[in-house]
Amino acid sequence: MVRPEPESLAREQCGDAVTQAQRPIAVSAWVRFDGKPERVQGLAIAWTKVAVCVEWPASPGVHRAWLWASAVDRI
Numbered sequence: 001m002v003r004p005e006p007e008s009l010a011r012e013q014c015g016d017a018v019t020q021a022q023r024p025i026a027v028s029a030w031v032r033f034d035g036k037p038e039r040v041q042g043l044a045i046a047w048t049k050v051a052v053c054v055e056w057p058a059s060p061g062v063h064r065a066w067l068w069a070s071a072v073d074r075i
Helices: none
Strands: 019-033 036-047 051-057 062-068 072-074
Touching (some): 019 051
Antiparallel strands (some): 019 036
16 A cells, blocks of 8 residues: 655745755654644754744655644754
8 A cells, every 4th residue: 555645735825935954853743644644753944934844754754745834843
């Protein structure tokens, strides 16, 4: 069974002034796959005032999605 891709915010939802992480920050985040929420452990690699770009391991490779900042917690 092929896992669906994570749902990511549209670029215009993320806001301007993207900050790239000098060092990724460990986070826990709520991500939606086909509308179903799932908690993942990953790394915040960039952010704006309202959104965070999170990447996490997936089989195979890595998933990456822009998420609302309120869905992301530093761990």
